[in-house]
Amino acid sequence: MAGVSKEPGFLVTTLEKGVNWARTNSMWPASFGLACCAIEMMGTGAAHNDLARFGMEVFRASPRQADLMIVAGRVSQKMAPVLRQVYDQMAEPKWVISMGACASSGGMFNNYALVQGVDQVVPVDMYVPGCPPGPQSLMHGILSLQQQIMDGEIRRSTGVL
Amino acid sequence: MTDVHDTSDIDAGEDVLEEDAADGRDPENGQDAENGQDQANGEDTASVETERRHLHEVWVSGTEERFPFSAATNEGAQELLPREEDPALAIQAGVAVEDDYVTEPEVSDEERQIINMGPQHPSTHGVLRLQMELEGETIRRVKPIVGYLHTGMEKTAEVLNYAQGSTNVTRMDYLAPFHNELVYSLTVEQLLGIDVPERANAIRVLMTELNRVSSHLLWAATMGMDIGALSMMIYGWREREVCLDFFEKTTGLRMNHNYIRPGGVAADLPDGWEDDVDNLIDVVNEGVSEYEELLNENPIFLDRTMGVGVITPEECKQYGVTGPIARASGLAWDLRKAAPYSGIDQYEFDVPTGLHGDVHDRYLVRIAEIRESLRIVAQVKESMPRGDYRNPDPKVTPPPRKRIDESMEALIHHFKLFTEGIVVPPGTAYQSVEGPRGELGCYLVSKGGARPWRMHWRAPSFAAVQALPAMMTDSLVADVVAALASADPVLGDVDR
Numbered sequence: 001m002a003g004v005s006k007e008p009g010f011l012v013t014t015l016e017k018g019v020n021w022a023r024t025n026s027m028w029p030a031s032f033g034l035a036c037c038a039i040e041m042m043g044t045g046a047a048h049n050d051l052a053r054f055g056m057e058v059f060r061a062s063p064r065q066a067d068l069m070i071v072a073g074r075v076s077q078k079m080a081p082v083l084r085q086v087y088d089q090m091a092e093p094k095w096v097i098s099m100g101a102c103a104s105s106g107g108m109f110n111n112y113a114l115v116q117g118v119d120q121v122v123p124v125d126m127y128v129p130g131c132p133p134g135p136q137s138l139m140h141g142i143l144s145l146q147q148q149i150m151d152g153e154i155r156r157s158t159g160v161l
Numbered sequence: 162m163t164d165v166h167d168t169s170d171i172d173a174g175e176d177v178l179e180e181d182a183a184d185g186r187d188p189e190n191g192q193d194a195e196n197g198q199d200q201a202n203g204e205d206t207a208s209v210e211t212e213r214r215h216l217h218e219v220w221v222s223g224t225e226e227r228f229p230f231s232a233a234t235n236e237g238a239q240e241l242l243p244r245e246e247d248p249a250l251a252i253q254a255g256v257a258v259e260d261d262y263v264t265e266p267e268v269s270d271e272e273r274q275i276i277n278m279g280p281q282h283p284s285t286h287g288v289l290r291l292q293m294e295l296e297g298e299t300i301r302r303v304k305p306i307v308g309y310l311h312t313g314m315e316k317t318a319e320v321l322n323y324a325q326g327s328t329n330v331t332r333m334d335y336l337a338p339f340h341n342e343l344v345y346s347l348t349v350e351q352l353l354g355i356d357v358p359e360r361a362n363a364i365r366v367l368m369t370e371l372n373r374v375s376s377h378l379l380w381a382a383t384m385g386m387d388i389g390a391l392s393m394m395i396y397g398w399r400e401r402e403v404c405l406d407f408f409e410k411t412t413g414l415r416m417n418h419n420y421i422r423p424g425g426v427a428a429d430l431p432d433g434w435e436d437d438v439d440n441l442i443d444v445v446n447e448g449v450s451e452y453e454e455l456l457n458e459n460p461i462f463l464d465r466t467m468g469v470g471v472i473t474p475e476e477c478k479q480y481g482v483t484g485p486i487a488r489a490s491g492l493a494w495d496l497r498k499a500a501p502y503s504g505i506d507q508y509e510f511d512v513p514t515g516l517h518g519d520v521h522d523r524y525l526v527r528i529a530e531i532r533e534s535l536r537i538v539a540q541v542k543e544s545m546p547r548g549d550y551r552n553p554d555p556k557v558t559p560p561p562r563k564r565i566d567e568s569m570e571a572l573i574h575h576f577k578l579f580t581e582g583i584v585v586p587p588g589t590a591y592q593s594v595e596g597p598r599g600e601l602g603c604y605l606v607s608k609g610g611a612r613p614w615r616m617h618w619r620a621p622s623f624a625a626v627q628a629l630p631a632m633m634t635d636s637l638v639a640d641v642v643a644a645l646a647s648a649d650p651v652l653g654d655v656d657r
């Protein structure tokens with residue numbers, strides 16, 4: 001390899017780019033639909049907006065097969081442990097998108113019933129604003145996450161709050 | 162002398178003794194005896210109160226018995242009871258399903274198992290959880306568990322004023338936001354005792370009927386996906402997007418519009434709306450014909466839907482089930498005919514009903530309802546009245562921006578409306594409309610002022626979820642998803 005490049009870490013950084021590229025373009029979301037945002041998430045996956053363009057149309061019912069959890073909707077106190085369990089069941093590497101105002105911050109419901117932001121339960125990589133975010137917003141969030149993965153390192157520890 | 166027993170202060174007690182002496186009564190005996198007796202009484206009532214609070218009993222109407230109430234939300238309280246002790250078992254006996262499977266009359270306990278479906282399951286339409294007791298492939302008991310999407314909206318409504326309220330309620334049944342806003346606005350208008358202009362009524366009917374179309378289209382999409390007709394997901398959404406585009410053009414949002422408000426609607430229809438509606442009617446009608454072509458004679462679809470998830474008209478009445486489920490079982494009950502609102506009785510339409518009350522009839526009824534709603538929409542388009550789209554009452558409707566620069570009165574009204582809100586006289590009101598899932602009702606209690614004292618909703622999905630055991634008991638596991646999809650519960654509506 002010495003003849004190829006004098007720079008240190010050439011092999012590792014190239015490998016990292018390759019792995020990141022692969023991860024980016026076949027990210028399968030777990031279908032974690034909760035409320036209104038889930039409908040827009042379905043709309044994003046349907047023909048009109050066609051999430052398949054970004055290699056992400058395969059919404060998995062089982063968290064074991066999923067890389068990305070899109071928390072779409074309001075998370076109640078009763079649902080929070082379930083959400084955490086689904087997250088724990090997902091295999092590494094895994095990412096979380098918090099879709100919509102309720103999942104991100106509790107939204108307009110500042111009361112006894114809702115978790116005020118899903119980042120109290122699971123670590124969130126990307127917040128998508130809106131109530132509910134339209135398909136374009138969600139796709140922008142997904143593309144931003146893909147960019148983040150492309151620019152990041154292979155090794156990362158998740159699941160630590 | 163009257164408040165003597167409440168003063169526990171010793172210094173005050175001396176004063177009292179002096180007063181007693183002055184009154185000529187014996188300070189020693191009289192006061193001590195009275196005091197002691199009263200203290201004992203106080204202790205008695207207090208202990209009874211605490212005992213009552215610790216008993217956690219709940220009285221079930223229609224019976225003389227009190228059942229222990231394990232109210233905590235831990236999952237332990239939600240286990241299925243032993244068969245002998247389950248009071249719900251007597252009323253959950255559904256219709257016997259005749260199919261090509263054999264059910265053993267005697268099943269050993271080893272073959273009996275309890276399966277948990279949800280709350281995170283792709284075909285529970287949200288976060289419904291079902292506990293099912295199975296004997297082999299046959300379901301013997303179903304227990305729906307709700308509350309995973311409880312958002313506390315009825316409580317939140319008590320801190321929002323009436324003008325802000327429709328922002329809150331539109332997020333309840335998120336597939337029928339216009340219906341939520343309409344019934345809320347109608348209830349507030351009933352409390353205020355005001356009417357809305359003709360044009361506002363027509364716009365309301367137009368938007369709610371289009372909302373019924375979009376809701377049923379989504380139902381067709383998800384129902385198809387749930388029972389294996391995956392391409393329905395693509396087709397249903399294709400037509401729904403046309404509806405959503407029109408909503409977005411009119412209200413600015415694809416969902417959760419906050420468009421119908423107390424006193425009228427938020428904005429007039431956009432320019433060129435007639436062409437959009439014409440186009441929408443054509444596209445949706447064509448699309449629905451395509452669904453019928455795909456599904457009506459599809460043997461797999463027929464096998465999976467006919468005779469599945471049957472509910473009788475009597476059971477519908479017992480469970481309070483309304484809407485397409487009740488109509489599919491033969492009850493011609495539609496609030497648009499029975500208790501017309503917003504002048505919907507001036508349009509011609511039919512109420513489609515089914516015969517068998519099974520999943521297939523619910524499919525037929527909903528498809529027919531899409532066509533009927535489009536009929537109403539076409540009539541509204543033809544007869545749309547001119548005029549204002551909001552009630553001119555300045556205490557309800559904010560003045561136009563231009564008037565604020567010209568008139569002090571308008572400025573004051575604007576300021577009051579956006580700081581205090583709409584002031585509503587004391588009273589109670591209930592109003593219901595025919596939502597896509599059945600009777601959607603809003604009950605408001607006002608003590609006067611700008612905020613409701615209590616709001617409660619009659620959610621059609623809640624009744625539908627309640628009736629799921631009647632549809633599913635004694636059927637096959639594979640039919641659970643079909644029955645659930647045909648009931649079309651929206652968990653935001655169930656849990657609120």
